[in-house]
Amino acid sequence: MQKYSVFNLIKNAFNNHEGWEVAWKDPAPKNEYDVIIIGGGGHGLATAYYLAKEHNIRKVAIIEKGWIGGGNVGRNTTIIRSNYMHDENALFSEFGMNLWRSMSQELNFNIMFSPRGIINLAHSDAQMNAYSRRGNSMRLNGIDAVLLDRDQVKKIIPMADFSENVRFPIFGGLMQPSAGTARHDGVAWGYARQADSMGVDIIQNCEVTGFDVVAGKIKGIRTSKGNIKANKVGLCVAGSTSILAEKLNMTLPIETHLLQACVSEPVKPILDHVVTFGAGHFYCSQSDKGEMVMGGDLDGYNSYAQRGNLPTLQHVLTEGIAMMPFLSKLKMLRTWGGIMDMSMDGSPIIDKTHIEGLYLNCGWCYGGFKATPASGWTFAHTIAQDRVHELNAGYSLNRFNTGHLLDEKGLGTKTWIS
């Protein structure tokens, strides 16, 4: 594989940049693989990469209905964080933070990881207490957390609304200084390029139409490009999980919902951090191009539409303007939507299933992008070793049956309530 470096950039400049190799090949599917990963998004590509790199399993195919990176890994608001209170979520996410920190070097692809810090604003004494508790839990798990008072927040984000007579005054906030953002497309492309170089077949425009299950064991899949045999199949299809589960006669504790995001016109640098509004659901950061990248609530009813509805967008941006009034002066550049696999307790599922050789990776709710490396790493381990790693032991499918829920937000089973 051709290395991406300044030296190679200069060398290829003399050749009108016509000497670059393709980043990944476009092979036809073989008849049989050791492992098939369904879904060529961030999680699927990362899983294939770690299967090849950590477990030396290289006869792997990624089957993607559209093109790689065309789903939620290309539609998110790029936030990376590990500010969780529960041990299972905190340790899993912090393991991922370490993979993020070295990802550009490891993948030889600039994923523009920018640990600019995230601030969750608090708007009451009770919320300050809750953040204090969460921050202490984080620090016990080795994650950086700083509780900020009103004056400290004002120094960091003076453009937020600190006037006296506001409905939701800013009392302070919880900051994770090591959190940040990354170039989302680059993550998909970086994993794809490295996986391809280790022998993984990336098969695009290939829809899975069925599964071959014999005596409780998976034997292969049926696709629009023919049947493919494999004794191990992993699902990484986010909002489409329930559609494939139906073909396997499985009913899962997830619902598919639509989440919107939007960017404003680009403006000069004003916001250095990721900031979230604590009295609702709104988050915001500024991209390197200068756009304000914003998101918030789900549209609020089951949806596979991949496009949003205006009432939710209006609601979310009202919160944004309450937090930072200058946003009202900006023109909207783009809005879009993606379909989320909302689990019933807000935490993901990375586990084996009752079908031998079939593995499940789903339920990422609002937080799939930041989990990409840790999800790929633990899912690869689960598939290769046929047992869960201790990092994803809490993300079992059976926890809903036994009552061992991981309800970080304490919201219960209404996936559309945020």
Next chain:
Amino acid sequence: MLHIKCPHCGLRSQNEFAYGGDASVKRPELNKEVSDKEWNHFVYLRKSLRGKHLELWHHISGCRQWIKVQRDTATHEIFKTFKASEEI
């Protein structure tokens, strides 16, 4: 904006309603022994259909009645609405 025809009030905008989820889920019978499996099925497992979906909505800023709506989850087309007590 969805426009939902409340069987009690007529056509109203989505803003007047709150969503209530899959209407095909049946609670296990009262005063009967319920297994963990049945309870898991009732509380957590959802078909999450792509296409025709029967769901509950609450006309919370209107007549405050719960209603059933048959809607396409891919196109958002609303086929029919029912009173909560009506079967399709």
